[in-house]
Structures are given as C-alpha cells and as structure tokens.
Amino acid sequence: MTWADYWALIATLNGEATHTNCQRLAEELGRRPEPDIIGFAERQAEALYRLDQEKFGTLPVVDLTARYGSPFPQSSDVFLYTRCAVVAAGQAVWESVFFDVDKFAPYTSSERDGEWLLYVPDKAYELATGKKWGRTTRYCSESYSNRDGWPNLRS
DSSP states (O other): OOHHHHHHHHHTTTTOOOHHHHHHHHHHHHTSOHHHHHHHHHHHHHHHHHHOOHHHHTSEEEEEEOGGGOEEEOOHHHHHHHHHHHHHTOHHHHHHHTTOGGGTGGGGSTTOOOGGGGGHHHHHHHHHHSSOOOOOOSSOOSTTOOGGGOGGGOO
C-alpha cells in the first residue's frame, strides 16, 4: 500500500479515531485484498513509530494536572493513544507536528484518545478472512520502541 492510499483511507475518519469511524474504516479495508490490509498495518505501524520521539512523549497531558498543579505526564499507553489521535487527524497534521511540537500537544488531551485506530487492521483482517491475525509489522508502534527518537533512553 502506498502512503497516498494509506492517507486516503485515514481521511475517511474525518480527523477522529472514534469507535464508529474506526469500525467503518475496518469494514472498508476488510473489503480489500489481504495484501492491502497488511500494507495498511505496515504503514500505520511506521507512522506511529515515527512519532515515537522524546520531544512528543515528554509533553504533559494538556487537560490534567498532578498533585499541587504540576504537569501530568503521559503514560506509555496515553502516549500511544495520543500518537494514534495524531495519525487519525490526517496526513497534514501528522506531517506538521514534526516541524512544530506545539501542534502535537493538543492531542495529549484526554478528549482525543485514538486507541480505536490500533484495532483497524486486525478487525479488517478478521472481516476479510474470518480468522484472527497474530501479526507483526516491520515497525513496532509501542511507546519507546524508536530508539533513535529516545536518545536519552539508550543504555
């Protein structure tokens, strides 16, 4: 799957990875050939991996504060779901955050959870084949897996 094809499918989310939007995307993708589903999963994992950077992951959650008003840090799960929300917002938003970290910050809001996007490839595969997919992708989308993006985590 090309990046253009991937972003065209992401555009069907209308900027938000809601359960309904992601279900609709999974159904659309599930009508495509299996290589398209695999290609979508690969592009998505890479898009999330590229966002897995310290400059984004160390931003606080914008609408929460910790005890005594200090910034509330993103957990690894929140950071993953935030990256999903950025991807769901579309290609223009995804590209813009690399040049301006302040454009990433609003997606850390508890109101912008993109978790449902993670399940689109698995659901599409199941719809297309009737089987569960125990897949792996070239890139790991889990938080802190991009070692180049987290130079201070190196051992």
